[in-house]
Amino acid sequence: MTRESLLVATLVELADNLVENFDVIDVLTLLSDRCVEAVDVDAAGVMLKSPGGELQYLASSSDTMRVLELFQIQADEGPCVDCLRDGLAIVNRELVEPDERWPRFTPRARELGFQSVHCLPMRLRGQTIGALNLFRTELGFLDDEDVVVAQALADVATIAILQHQSSLAATTLNEQLNRALTSRIIIEQAKGMISESTGRNMDDAFAMLRAHSRNHNLGLTSVATSVVEGTLNAHDLDVPKTTPRH
Amino acid sequence: MATDRLVDIFSLMAQYERDGANEGSLCMVAAEITELSGAGIALSPNKVDMTSMGASDEASTRLMDLEITLREGPCNDACGGEDAVEDTDLVNSDTLRWVFYTPQAIEIGARAVFGFPVRIGAVRLGALSLYRDKRGALTYEQASSGYLMASVIGRAILAMQAGASGGSLAAELEREATFDFAIHQAAGMLAVQGSTDVGEALVLLRAHAFATDTPISTLATKVIARQTSFNKENATWLEETG
Numbered sequence: 343m344t345r346e347s348l349l350v351a352t353l354v355e356l357a358d359n360l361v362e363n364f365d366v367i368d369v370l371t372l373l374s375d376r377c378v379e380a381v382d383v384d385a386a387g388v389m390l391k392s393p394g395g396e397l398q399y400l401a402s403s404s405d406t407m408r409v410l411e412l413f414q415i416q417a418d419e420g421p422c423v424d425c426l427r428d429g430l431a432i433v434n435r436e437l438v439e440p441d442e443r444w445p446r447f448t449p450r451a452r453e454l455g456f457q458s459v460h461c462l463p464m465r466l467r468g469q470t471i472g473a474l475n476l477f478r479t480e481l482g483f484l485d486d487e488d489v490v491v492a493q494a495l496a497d498v499a500t501i502a503i504l505q506h507q508s509s510l511a512a513t514t515l516n517e518q519l520n521r522a523l524t525s526r527i528i529i530e531q532a533k534g535m536i537s538e539s540t541g542r543n544m545d546d547a548f549a550m551l552r553a554h555s556r557n558h559n560l561g562l563t564s565v566a567t568s569v570v571e572g573t574l575n576a577h578d579l580d581v582p583k584t585t586p587r588h
Numbered sequence: 589m590a591t592d593r594l595v596d597i598f599s600l601m602a603q604y605e606r607d608g609a610n611e612g613s614l615c616m617v618a619a620e621i622t623e624l625s626g627a628g629i630a631l632s633p634n635k636v637d638m639t640s641m642g643a644s645d646e647a648s649t650r651l652m653d654l655e656i657t658l659r660e661g662p663c664n665d666a667c668g669g670e671d672a673v674e675d676t677d678l679v680n681s682d683t684l685r686w687v688f689y690t691p692q693a694i695e696i697g698a699r700a701v702f703g704f705p706v707r708i709g710a711v712r713l714g715a716l717s718l719y720r721d722k723r724g725a726l727t728y729e730q731a732s733s734g735y736l737m738a739s740v741i742g743r744a745i746l747a748m749q750a751g752a753s754g755g756s757l758a759a760e761l762e763r764e765a766t767f768d769f770a771i772h773q774a775a776g777m778l779a780v781q782g783s784t785d786v787g788e789a790l791v792l793l794r795a796h797a798f799a800t801d802t803p804i805s806t807l808a809t810k811v812i813a814r815q816t817s818f819n820k821e822n823a824t825w826l827e828e829t830g
Contacts, residue, residue: 398767414770514728516731516732516735521670523767526769532776533776534775537776538777544812566710570709570776570786
């Protein structure tokens with residue numbers, strides 16, 4: 343597939359998912375997955391600013407523990423923090439040790455094999471609400487066209503968060519952000535329960551939540567809520583046909 | 589990393605704690621940080637009964653009593669809902685949702701009321717209720733502060749249920765991130781291990797962190813790595829050795 347047709351297919355797929363009552367975490371996970379293909383990076387993830395100004399992890403192309411930890415560190419330091427503070431894109435930042443700017447983030451990213459990092463701001467009417475974070479395992483630079491594509495996907499992520507359940511009356515930006523952040527916590531709680539009940543790891547637990555929500559046409563967060571509230575047994579979740587990448 | 593507004597919240601909390609903390613101090617912080625007239629906190633662990641966890645002033649105490657008696661009002665709605673609830677002009681209210689509450693709230697002196705759900709993921713703990721003696725909507729900043737304060741209150745409730753002393757709550761909460769995926773995953777695991785719900789599991793996790801003087805994030809990571817687990821038969825923690 344050419345670059346253009348891949349991008350068109352991605353945008354059509356995303357638009358197709360922005361239907362009524364879509365699940366924001368589900369769409370952002372899909373967006374992160376497609377980012378990896380369309381921009382030719384090895385991992386992608388979305389972080390959102392909480393009401394207190396801290397950054398919280400929302401979704402990524404890989405739900406492995408080690409990648410989650412890399413996002414967790416960015417509550418304190420890293421490209422997302424800098425991108426949010428300055429409202430500017432960070433492109434082709436090489437990860438070299440020692441790194442005085444990001445003394446915790448860079449060594450951990452390098453342990454995972456990442457050589458460079460990029461971060462695109464998610465902007466809304468002059469304020470930056472979050473960031474799209476991209477990682478590459480090989481040096482080799484994003485060119486101007488890559489950056490345009492990545493920024494477009496970051497803008498789609500912003501729209502996804504804002505349009506999330508906007509059919510409900512009187513939803514404000516604060517409410518949208520709060521709902522997205524709460525969704526992520528519910529999913530983590532459910533992952534813990536599923537992992538313990540079934541003996542599977544956290545990645546598989548997430549894949550099961552996603553498979554069940556897709557097969558039954560239910561929102562990801564709604565499935566996770568049912569698990570946490572005890573109305574859906576972890577053993578009754580659908581198991582995906584193919585196991586996710588690790 | 590505590591951001592500016594969180595720093596403000598924790599320093600206010602610490603100040604009230606030094607003055608001799610009582611249950612109303614969190615409410616006083618909430619009223620100050622949102623720049624409103626008063627605040628109250630309601631606990632609603634079973635989604636049916638609501639109890640007061642304190643209020644910042646006389647009017648807030650009466651407004652909370654009213655909600656508990658009538659079972660209607662912003663706090664009642666927020667306890668079971670997703671988003672913040674508000675009536676920004678009680679006197680000219682065109683909604684009939686709180687037919688008994690609204691006239692009595694006006695009599696107490698409230699002109700606008702707001703309710704913020706206090707929840708940690710799917711765990712519902714209660715709600716933060718705020719009122720103002722003048723009508724008007726919240727600014728973006730005020731609403732952000734309301735959501736932020738509700739999240740701090742959620743963690744404070746867990747800490748108190750886990751046996752934290754009222755005098756050191758600010759210092760306890762300031763040490764940890766507001767979101768750590770490991771804590772929520774570990775709580776889910778512990779809920780299954782202990783045959784309990786995730787809310788109780790969060791309290792369990794926090795209490796053990798206190799008892800062993802371990803940061804809650806560190807303990808959560810050990811639970812996920814299966815180095816530590818909870819045995820419900822004799823309610824003890826098991827440490828994997830070697």
